[in-house]
Amino acid sequence: MSLIIASQLEADFNRSLARHPSNPILIDVADDEPWSAASEADILLVRPSPAWRQPVSPRPDIWPGRLKWVYSASAGIDFYPDWLLDAPLVTCGRGVASEEIADYVIAAIYAYAKNLEGVTARSRAQWVPVPLGRVSGTTIGIIGLGAIGTAVARRGVALGAQVVAVRRSGVQTGIAGVQLVADLETLMAEADHIVVAVPATPHTRHLVNDGLLARVKPGTHLINVARGSVIDQDALIRSLDAGQLGFATLDVTEPEPLPEGHALYSHPRVRLTPHISSNHMLVRHRLLEKIQDDLSRFVRGESPSDVVDRARGY
Template sequence: MSLIIASQLESDFNRSLGRHPSGPTLIDVAEDEPWTAADEADILLVRPSLAWRQCAHARPDIWPGRLKWVYSASAGVDFYPDWLLEAPLVTCGRGVASEEIADYVIAAIYAYAKNLEAVTVRSRDQWTQASLGRVSGTTIGIVGLGAIGAAVARRGLALGAQVVGLRRSGAQSGISGVQHVRDLKTLVAEADHIVIAVPGTAETRHLFNEALFAGIKPGAHIINVARGSVIDQDALIDALDRGRLGFATLDVAEPEPLPEGHALYSHPRVRLTPHISSNYGLIRHRLLEKVNDDLSRFVRGEKPSDIVDPARGY
């Protein structure tokens, strides 16, 4: 009998997955209660829909039902309720969007360093010399050297920047040219551009706080492509207002979307984008390749990639 896969993803994706050599049966899920598929599916393929957030505190009696495996299309699992991790096996889409997100980071670095809009002339009397910032010779600090951080590091090194990195595990990244620092305080004191690429967990909540901003390199540019919860947003705004921090590029916030009128929408030293750095719509084929490969491993009795550790939350 073929595996039954209940999927929250779009119909084109599901049709393609249904052509896997194992011949799985794809079924739809109830958008408002996707967990109910646990009663009839072997595998549940999920995405961070609002229904999961609304059910955060109420573990359904049905869960985990007959499920053998929950596969999160997103790299992070912090959007889902804690009880989702009670499934026998939970994996995630880690690495699928790393190259796209790294491109976003480099674009943000250049946009801040060069700021071509500010030096664009629109009349003859504006034709005057202006200094541009540099990327080569600056220091890029990366907090979290997983798939995203590693992709940023490779690009930064290729651009002639010095790259310093910090891994929570303390292990080396294996990327030649990356200098590993001993702690976060050291990294923020050295870096001109600080890239946040850590998972959103209880341990990383408000990792960037008032005390850390007090020791940051004056004029530094912070780029958050992780989770909004990693930054204390009030402390961030204060650091920007005091001129301690030069600029912030934020692709994430807490909550998402921010309430109307929030200071981050209009702050002159903030570039806020609506959680789009993954370029979601253009990399679906990469997720499909990953899911197909993991499904092949699963049917052979092997472990799929990127198993989530319930204790660590990623």
């Protein structure tokens, strides 16, 4: 019998997935209660839609139903309720958008270092020498060396920057030119650009706080492409206002979107983008390839890639 896959993704994506050699049956899932598909599907392909944020507690009686596998199109699973992990198998789309996000990070680093818009001459009076910042020779610090952090590290080394990083496992990177440092305090003190790329878990909530921000060099640039909860936003504003932290590029916030009138919208030392660094619709083909490969493994009785560890939360 063909596997039944219930999917929250776009109709075109589902039609392409249905052409997998295993001939799965694809069912479109309504966004209001996507978990209800557990009664009829073997695999549930989910995305972080608003329905998952609604208070559905305790766990729905139907869950996990007949499901054998839940596949999150996003890399992070923090958007979903804890009971999602009660499914027999949960995997995620880790790595699909890492190259796009790394490009965003490098663009942000150059935008801050060179500030071409700020030094553009629009009159003869503005035709004056202005020193530009540098990227080569500076230090990029990366908090978290998963798929995103690794992609950033490779780019940083190629650009002539020194790259330092911390990672939970402590395992060496295998990337020439990347140095692991002992702790976050050391990284914060050494880096000119700090890239936050860790998953959102209870352990990483407000990981970047007043204590860590007090250690940065004046003028340091902080870039968050992880989750808004990893940074204490009040502490961030205090550091910016005190002139300690030089600038912040934020693609994520807590909550999303921020309420109207929030200080981060108008802060002169903040660049705020609406969670777009993944460029996710333009890398849908990569997600499709990843799911197709994982489906082939599953059909063969093998473990798919990027199984979520319930204890770690990612």
